[in-house]
């Protein structure tokens with residue numbers, strides 16, 4: 525029987541960080557002897573992803589020697605910068621001696637209290653991995669409370685493994701036994717953010733609307749690591765929670781500690797590695813050379829988890845197409861990033877969004893435009909407005925390749941036509957799709973249990989072009 529995992533005690537986390545208290549350096553902040561190669565670029569990635577904090581009130585919690593405090597102080601109205609290691613706070617003070625708008629506090633984030641609705645940005649960068657499950661839940665609910673409506677919570681964590689990877693190499697700490705850090709699944713943080721609910725003293729309810737989650741580019745490019753993940757969540761008012769929503773702290777903790785990890789394990793057992801999808805068998809032959817250098821992929825996985833674009837198998841390994849894949853399922857987001865890390869496939873990037881509209885909003889700000897789009901279940905799930913908005917992130921002459929489930933024999937391409945796309949091909953591929961699924965099941969490369977929805981749907985391939 526597996527031993528019951530108990531959270532390290534608060535003193536163990538403190539002892540871990542106290543070992544670095546005489547080294548207030550970038551190497552200690554990144555826990556990496558190669559910090560000089562990563563630090564500046566990593567910081568730039570994080571800052572580029574922040575909402576505008578000009579004239580705002582910012583809390584930088586677990587701020588270390590102040591890698592981000594300095595930047596916040598240059599534009600924010602006020603910055604509260606806290607860490608539980610006094611020498612780090614002292615170094616932070618020294619580095620920012622001329623700034624007049626920073627309040628430095630030596631304090632443990634686990635017991636921290638700030639005024640209700642007093643902050644516009646609560647910023648943490650590698651903090652939750654040093655908090656127990658119940659402290660993570662507690663902090664998330666407090667962040668909801670500390671923020672003003674419309675304010676943002678920015679979270680970044682090492683997921684599943686240290687930032688230096690499983691191989692020790694550049695890690696500054698020697699053994700796992702000396703390290704009480706939690707390398708949680710990225711899905712857990714996402715589910716925690718999306719499920720947290722808070723009721724204020726006036727009886728109003730709030731939650732986080734997670735605008736996006738994605739990997740830090742520097743760690744992908746320089747360290748082949750897709751497991752450095754950050755999220756941006758906005759505090760929004762909501763109607764009172766309805767039955768079935770997680771509204772108590774106890775239920776949230778139970779899910780975070782027990783049921784969500786179990787769901788991820790179950791998902792990974794059925795949909796990971798080579799058991800991901802069957803769609804490449806149908807889509808790959810349709811990929812023309814003109815799919816382009818940068819391609820947006822979209823997989824809402826409504827029919828079932830295997831009805832998704834498999835960007836790893838869609839194009840020949842020799843091609844240089846770069847994929848940006850939008851995942852809506854938190855468990856699939858983790859599985860796809862795991863595959864990219866295992867394959868070290870530099871052509872793959874993934875982002876989690878709540879819906880296509882949210883993805884388009886993010887991409888309009890952060891990307892220059894895609895040459896192509898590949899998607900499953902676009903027309904069956906997206907609104908006409910979403911299909912229209914997709915145009916804003918596609919370059920002219922961009923090619924669309926869609927695989928659509930259809931309950932009737934024809935698929936409705938009206939949304940594409942009204943968005944101005946030219947329809948180049950509509951072809952029923954149901955027989956080929958079912959043959960491909962059954963072949964893979966018999967070869968053991970697809971689990972029948974998860975492909976049920978795909979087997980009971982009819983399928984149509986559509987090709988279209990943006991004018």
Ligand SMILES: C[S@@+](CC[C@H](N)C(=O)[O-])C[C@H]1O[C@@H](n2cnc3c(N)ncnc32)[C@H](O)[C@@H]1O
Pocket residue numbers: 537541552553554555585586587588589590591592606607608609612631632633634648649650651654655
């Ligand atoms: C990996 S460093 C990151 C520092 C900084 N956020 C950055 O990105 O440069 C983690 C920091 O979190 C601090 N820390 C860990 N647990 C904490 C806690 N419970 N309360 C306050 N600070 C904490 C550590 O002292 C350390 O400075």
